Amino acid sequence: MHKKQLLYFFTIIVLLNQLVAAEITTVRMQNNKLPTIKEIAKKLNVSVSTVSRALHDHPSIGLVTTMRVHKVAKELGYEVNKSAIYFKERKTYTIGVIIPSLAEPFFSSALCGVEDFAGQFNYNVIIGQSLDSFEREKRIVENMKDHRVDGILVSLTKETSTYEHFDNLKKYNIPIVFFDRVPQKKDIHFVSCNLHSGMLQAISRFVDAGHKKIGLINGPAKMAATLQRLEIYFKCLKENNLPINYDIIASTTLSKDDNIKAIRKLIDQDEMPTAVMVFNDYVLLDCIATVKAAGLEVNKDISFISFANLPIWEYMDTRPLASIEQFSYKQASIATDFLFKLIDANNKGDHTEVNYLQQIIDSEMVNYPLK
Amino acid sequence: MHKKQLLYFFTIIVLLNQLVAAEITTVRMQNNKLPTIKEIAKKLNVSVSTVSRALHDHPSIGLVTTMRVHKVAKELGYEVNKSAIYFKERKTYTIGVIIPSLAEPFFSSALCGVEDFAGQFNYNVIIGQSLDSFEREKRIVENMKDHRVDGILVSLTKETSTYEHFDNLKKYNIPIVFFDRVPQKKDIHFVSCNLHSGMLQAISRFVDAGHKKIGLINGPAKMAATLQRLEIYFKCLKENNLPINYDIIASTTLSKDDNIKAIRKLIDQDEMPTAVMVFNDYVLLDCIATVKAAGLEVNKDISFISFANLPIWEYMDTRPLASIEQFSYKQASIATDFLFKLIDANNKGDHTEVNYLQQIIDSEMVNYPLK
């Protein structure tokens, strides 16, 4: 016991001496490049590996040495150069997110979900806006591959219908998880939102309110979401024993002009629909303006339910009966979770090809009380 | 002439032979790690430096060798590992953007500006949401420093009033450019938006419309923008020969409850203001709802002008006379431009401390026609 105490005492004396000595020679090298373990090693006349280990408090290094190293490191303002480590580990602790547009709340909220989740794992997120251009999407994928991101999350452009640019990533062991706008394939990891639950709630709500002619304003033909909406619309009509009537189905390319044309097609007829499912809230905004301009009263002459559940409705005087929430934040969070699972599997060299991670969450109708 | 042609002819024969030979032995190593120049070198019995040069079409390498290298590289699916290069160059071709929240259109549009601009330079953008938490901001800065980003763009949290965590980056030669929410310091690079131009337009518009009592709903006391708005408000009143009246000045922490309290303070008095400058469009949304609920008519009993110029107003029935646009996209683009200038200077070792890059752009009032 006494011996041990003595040892500690002695150690402290030694340390103090060194510390003082060190402080005197402190000449911070503010000149240019950052201090490295090599410099610490030189200053202390020890090897770089000793420094490395000391910095990590490796048990095999003596207390005295460890403390001296820490001291000098601090003096020099040393901080580990992670890019060296990343390089060595062949990892970047960065994931890429490719979304059509940051300007759309749906996607910025998704990005939010990714960022929140990734942040907890000390992962960085790099972003790429495809702006719904297939070419840009390809470029971004290439770029992210070049940067050797550890994984990629993607919501497809409206134009994307081939997926070679993604398959190519397999070679680099870069896992990829799709969300919301996902490929029509089975051999992928993805999270998407099932529109049936929400749309069924919507159509039923219309039916319960006595509506018989329930129209649809759909999106661009090439978008997967469009076909999906149409099928589900038919299905929901059937489930409510309503006939299909192509006169009350319109579509839009999502441009303002087209949105207006679409709703005009529906209301400019004798037997106009009294209720309409609308592709999304943006289209609906144009529809409402058009309907009003035509002298019709929303929620009386014609009722709407659309997709998106934008926060703005809360402040609008005229709003739909409801909107169908697709949980972009949640979708993105789950997708990120999937991605980390895949990255983990990669790290462990788990090449037993994990089963495809897939999840389809239910959409949900959110009612807006009448004002 | 003839000799040269012969040489070419011969060369081609040789190449063809090799190509065929190579194709036969093509056994793509799909197993695990990516091909490197070393493997190409081994396969061709040349040195890595030769491969490296050939890949860059260095003139000193013979045509034949160059083509063989390219051929094998293609077969192996070789692609340069940029993280090795980044590591060597001590660069990452990545910039960080720190913003309070992705959910706010103002900031997501700013991010958009950064992304667009950075994309043109083949730079990547990593994001960090401070969520208006000083602690988070500090953590994100640390994290970005660890990742050795080449530069950082920041819009401060509402809480930030000390800047040591940024000063610290100087040591790492990581330039910083602030935008919109900038520090109250002189020795920084920044882009911000001058509210005076827009507010003066607004107050003048009110005055022209005959308003004498022009109130103000301001933001949280600790936000720089708040003090600024107050000063400019006073200045604009003065410029229009209007007296200062503290009864028609309120403030809010930006929570919904507080927004409502603020507008209530103004309208629950005998001599209520007939026009009000509002901190931003979000606050105004609550104000409008409150005012209506109180039985007042917007743009008749009371008029508003606020800051933000949200796109939603286009679709609203009740909206302010105007909103003051602060050009987040433009601010962010300029800030990114500044950042690249600084990064460039860094690359050239220009340590002559470039003058501080600073720009203040004018805000602008955007009128909304009455519906």
Place this chain on the structure above:
DNA sequence: CTGTTAGCGCGTTCAT
């Protein structure tokens, strides 16, 4: 307990 060596992938002198 500590030092030596090797290697991650690439570009770059400096020789040859």
Place this chain on the structure above:
DNA sequence: ATGAACGCGCTAACAG
């Protein structure tokens, strides 16, 4: 025209 050797910053296997 080509190769050998070095270095970027760090970790780790191996050798005392």
